[in-house]
Amino acid sequence: MLKMVPILFTTFIPSTLLAQTHTLFIKQGTTLVRSMGPHFEIPPACLAAFITISMLITIVIYDRYFVPLIKRYTNNPRGITLLQRMGIGLALHVIVMIIASLVERRRLNVAKDHGIFEKGKIVPLSIFILLPQFILMGVADNFLEVGKLEFFYDQAPEGMKSLGTAYFTTGLGVGYFLSSFILSTVANVSQRNGHKGWILDNLNESRLDYYYLFFTGLCLLNFFFFLIVAKNFKYKVEKGVDHA
Template sequence: MASVIVAAGRKWRVPLPSDPKELYELDLEEYASNGKFMIESTSSLRQGTTLNRHMGNFEIPPASLAAFVTISMLICVTLYDRLFIPVIRKWTKNPRGITLLQRMGVGLVLHIIIMAIASFTERYRLSVARQHGLVEHGGQLPLTIFILLPQFVLMGTADAFLEVAKLEFFHDQAQEGMKTLGTSYSSRTMGIGSFLSSFLLSTFPYHSETWSSRMDLE
């Protein structure tokens, strides 16, 4: 990883080639002789079929949707502290409003709802792609990218309950020598989950109908 950063710094002023294939470090003969596969660059949102990413003359980068997770989480944390806790405190008599475990439970339930919404959204996108014959031949779907927005907004809401509660739980409930270790374990589970997700996506074949329109991570 460090060598990539150093190489990028050295080639900061090198002009980009007109042919994207010239960006690779190996010759084409090297790929052919050793059975290696070249991952070509792409600006599409996903393989096979692409959502409409334009809003007027402005093109929305797919990765920018992750910003809505942070924005939603910041808004929900503020509303939780300023509105939810004072109201629910009158009923529960708990200074926190609800316990940390209850708050984590709400976050987990929201994540389950998010997965269900993502599943239905993907089924709808696949049905539209089949109707327009885009699953086999590729092309741009007549759908706006904002159909993915609800699940990103809910993800920020769920993190406002789950992730914040986990941090507070380890700092408040763990022993003095275990606070930092517990927080690191909490963060480590997210990293392991990301690796497992990448493993699953790379394991399933691309030629299946379900995965032929899988999103590309940009």
């Protein structure tokens, strides 16, 4: 179990990204045009459903098409190793945050062009501009979340499988606590020396695009740390599975 602890550490930052999808991503949606027709508005929280939808679709594609194709070359029944699957998910998280930063910059530019700076004012931009970051997060979850659950369970010793599963939930829990710490720290630091700050109650005056770029940097550092840890990880010997 101890040899999996470094891998566990690499799951903390990705879990903080999941927290953003249920907090700041949704809050962005409240500032955008949500109407579909004259009598219906989309609840911003509904966008989170696209994470699950895209993950389910990607899982089917992954299992039915990707694995049979790639295992011809790797001779691995799983197609690729569990750590390789997790690594792809971590790389996708970097792309998610870059997209999120670009979308937020677009939202702020439209708000500025229309002179919208007040709290609660709706920016004339469709809420569906947020869809790419939600959908790609679901794709990343297919690789990382599914991969790490299987990894911790698979690599745990016999008789300690439940503890391996607990590693998975521990990563999620720590990530959510870490998200709150990072948010408050960045908010306080960015307001020093008379600066307005990146994270304000009024999103139309905030700079979430900078915050998302900061997260992009964290994801990159975490990805490189994962590569080092994964390279030195020795899989538990499992009959019939090539982990090379």
